[in-house]
Amino acid sequence: MAADIHKKKGWEGPNGSLVPADGQPTERSESPTPGLAQGMEPGAGQEGAMFVHTRSYEDLTSPEDGDVASRSPEKGRGYQADQTSMEQISKDFSELSTQLMGMALDLEEEMRPSQEDKMDLSLQTARRDSARSEKEDEDVTMEAWRMHQKHVFVLSEAGKPVYSRYGSEEALSSTMGVMMGLVSFLEVEKNAIRSIHADGYKVVFVRRSPLVLVAMARTRQSEQEIAHELLYIYYQILSLLTWTQLNHIFQQKQNYDLRRLLAGSERITDNLLDLMARDPSFLMGAARCLPMAAGLRDAVSTCLQQAKAKSLVFSILLSRNQLVSLVRRKDQFLHPIDLHLLFNLISSSSSFREGEAWTPICLPKFNSSGFFHAHISYLEQDMDLCLLLVSTDHEDFFTVSDCKRRFQERLRKRGMSHALQEALRTPFYSVSQVGIPDLRHFIYKSKSSGLFTSPEIEAPYVSEEEKQRLLELYQYLHSRAHNSSRPLKNIYFTGPSENLLAWVTSAFELYVCYSLLGTKAAAVSAVNKLMKWIRREEDRLFILTPQTY
Amino acid sequence: MSGQRVDAKVVMLGKEYVGKTSLVERYVHNRFLVGPYQNTIGAAFVAKVMSVGGRTVTLGIWDTAGSERYEAMSRIYYRGARAAIVCYDLTDSSSFERAKFWVTELQNFEENCRIYLCGTKSDLLEEDRKKRGIDFHDVQDYADEIKAELFETSSKTGQSVDQLFQKVAEDYVQLMAFQVMTEDEGVDLSQKHSTYFYSCCHH
Numbered sequence A: 001m002a003a004d005i006h007k008k009k010g011w012e013g014p015n016g017s018l019v020p021a022d023g024q025p026t027e028r029s030e031s032p033t034p035g036l037a038q039g040m041e042p043g044a045g046q047e048g049a050m051f052v053h054t055r056s057y058e059d060l061t062s063p064e065d066g067d068v069a070s071r072s073p074e075k076g077r078g079y080q081a082d083q084t085s086m087e088q089i090s091k092d093f094s095e096l097s098t099q100l101m102g103m104a105l106d107l108e109e110e111m112r113p114s115q116e117d118k119m120d121l122s123l124q125t126a127r128r129d130s131a132r133s134e135k136e137d138e139d140v141t142m143e144a145w146r147m148h149q150k151h152v153f154v155l156s157e158a159g160k161p162v163y164s165r166y167g168s169e170e171a172l173s174s175t176m177g178v179m180m181g182l183v184s185f186l187e188v189e190k191n192a193i194r195s196i197h198a199d200g201y202k203v204v205f206v207r208r209s210p211l212v213l214v215a216m217a218r219t220r221q222s223e224q225e226i227a228h229e230l231l232y233i234y235y236q237i238l239s240l241l242t243w244t245q246l247n248h249i250f251q252q253k254q255n256y257d258l259r260r261l262l263a264g265s266e267r268i269t270d271n272l273l274d275l276m277a278r279d280p281s282f283l284m285g286a287a288r289c290l291p292m293a294a295g296l297r298d299a300v301s302t303c304l305q306q307a308k309a310k311s312l313v314f315s316i317l318l319s320r321n322q323l324v325s326l327v328r329r330k331d332q333f334l335h336p337i338d339l340h341l342l343f344n345l346i347s348s349s350s351s352f353r354e355g356e357a358w359t360p361i362c363l364p365k366f367n368s369s370g371f372f373h374a375h376i377s378y379l380e381q382d383m384d385l386c387l388l389l390v391s392t393d394h395e396d397f398f399t400v401s402d403c404k405r406r407f408q409e410r411l412r413k414r415g416m417s418h419a420l421q422e423a424l425r426t427p428f429y430s431v432s433q434v435g436i437p438d439l440r441h442f443i444y445k446s447k448s449s450g451l452f453t454s455p456e457i458e459a460p461y462v463s464e465e466e467k468q469r470l471l472e473l474y475q476y477l478h479s480r481a482h483n484s485s486r487p488l489k490n491i492y493f494t495g496p497s498e499n500l501l502a503w504v505t506s507a508f509e510l511y512v513c514y515s516l517l518g519t520k521a522a523a524v525s526a527v528n529k530l531m532k533w534i535r536r537e538e539d540r541l542f543i544l545t546p547q548t549y
Numbered sequence B: 001m002s003g004q005r006v007d008a009k010v011v012m013l014g015k016e017y018v019g020k021t022s023l024v025e026r027y028v029h030n031r032f033l034v035g036p037y038q039n040t041i042g043a044a045f046v047a048k049v050m051s052v053g054g055r056t057v058t059l060g061i062w063d064t065a066g067s068e069r070y071e072a073m074s075r076i077y078y079r080g081a082r083a084a085i086v087c088y089d090l091t092d093s094s095s096f097e098r099a100k101f102w103v104t105e106l107q108n109f110e111e112n113c114r115i116y117l118c119g120t121k122s123d124l125l126e127e128d129r130k131k132r133g134i135d136f137h138d139v140q141d142y143a144d145e146i147k148a149e150l151f152e153t154s155s156k157t158g159q160s161v162d163q164l165f166q167k168v169a170e171d172y173v174q175l176m177a178f179q180v181m182t183e184d185e186g187v188d189l190s191q192k193h194s195t196y197f198y199s200c201c202h203h
């Protein structure tokens, strides 16, 4: 294994920051892809997978509807503005805004990052929450915009505001006009992705007719990753409306105000954006399992499997965005994106804590034209264990509700409630268990199972800001490893505060964070030890025997 | 099987934010949750056992989401309902217009569903009389016209909440007694009895 990580130059960006600038010298392994065949890696299920097989980004951009013909082949093509065209865009943008807003805006001026590059994240979060809940309008000046790392807008092709991450859509509608002008200026084709880079900023456009999604980001994410997030937002909207209904609405009335139908869902979309900024599940395109003894998990899964009904497609038990168990109908696979949307829905609202929810939900990657009905409930009041039963029949509430009751009864009869409660008490494990002194954190994904594991983020990544920075480092490695034109298999990265290693094979992906104390040789040999540890612990960290009804 | 039996289906309808969830919360758990507004997603079901004149009655309450997004699906939630509590916010006249919409919907599709009009957040009127959004007599006239009971409740103080649900349950028991009586006489005036079981089937 170690032999496959070749000696490469560590690279540090200016100011010690990670700038994924193109044209920088990069490290590439000349070696062939090694070792483990897919399906044999740690974490690979013994009886096949639970999920649709995915290739993260590529899969996200693949069509979810029948409309393949109209799709542009140039997915993810970035629009790298050179100096002259940047000037041209800037000029046109300025003219456009004068026209639309009665004032001139200099694109380059507006794109420039503010003085305060670092901000108090916790403060920012608090503020945005109160803004949403109190329905207060934020003052939408460019000044206020600058305070945020990333803005996300959704608008209809007719230029009507649909969603805005900060501030009310109302107040932003003139800005939306400018956005829209810019979209048509860039001639963003249907289903294409475009982006503009201006110093410190990236503006990424994703057009998914009848919607246009725009992000303005100061994060270090690549445009692929930003587009990836925008697509998640698009799928989130589909999960509430279905692709069919969305298209039908806009065919009937081009300038329909979609906010009417989305009222009350802003919280869900906000939550999704927050979650994507801190949960590596989205980056990995995989699900994380709650660590627990294999015997217990299998017993719980069996109880869940036995509480079946004709109309059920998926039974999912989860705890704080971690998978406890998943039972599916034979031949039906869940897509990780759909699972993430379900996780997000549940974590975005405390309203599921009471009673039993029964709600229509579209799983856009599974079938974007219709609704399933989801039965959502918590098993016990103070226990963070949520049961999600996905049914094909909206009339079947009482049958599905009875499945829940039967599941609970089985758990109780076999005395497993207590053991489950114990497992919930330790939802994370410490990286110190691995026994590698310089190892700070890692993410390991088994490609064939679509599951990943990762220890708790510990010191020195204590503050929200530091945690986010660590995730950004992983994002950076991930984007280098998956760069569509020059994918890298092995990366060793020496940063100012930590060393990182990425290793991507056809069977797994591994991202490791070390302290600065260790050498590269030590890091490479530690990977061996880490892989052995994961193998040893795999039946606790993964679901190796997924069940079907 | 030990499934819980539901005697009468009750559905909460009304514009978003009028306080349907708060009303159910007050009635079932006798509490009022402060904190940011959490709109209901889809609908939530809760069963409540109560006693009416020595008899126990289980109400199966469907708390629906007010968002227009679910309007097209609302029938699955109110179909077969014995009672509908149509809520409007006493301080918001637009919510009363929305209540009228639901009444029409019920009259068209659920003839046998009793309608209870419920003006919510009455505590806000106690603070300031001028906050009342619709004239009380207009609402009363409308209620008479559609043969609905009218309540003004506050989930915050609990005012009239128990009375509302008690009335719903009493009316149900009375209707059942009447139906049994007419069935004994060999005349079946009732519609198909819609009793739900949590567990398996009966009949």
Ligand SMILES: Nc1nc2c(ncn2[C@@H]2O[C@H](COP(=O)(O)OP(=O)(O)OP(=O)(O)O)[C@@H](O)[C@H]2O)c(=O)[nH]1
Binding pocket: A264, B014, B015, B016, B017, B018, B019, B020, B021, B022, B023, B033, B034, B035, B036, B037, B038, B039, B040, B041, B064, B065, B066, B067, B120, B121, B122, B123, B124, B153, B154, B155, B156, B157
């Ligand atoms: N003062 C006062 N506020 C109330 C009362 N009932 C509800 N509210 C508030 O009104 C807001 C909406 O209440 P909900 O019960 O969530 O409204 P809902 O009708 O269920 O809304 P949807 O689920 O979106 O359809 C919340 O902020 C409640 O705290 C009341 O009796 N008095």
Ligand SMILES: [Mg+2]
Binding pocket: B020, B021, B022, B038, B039, B040, B063, B064, B065, B066
């Ligand atoms: Mg509600």
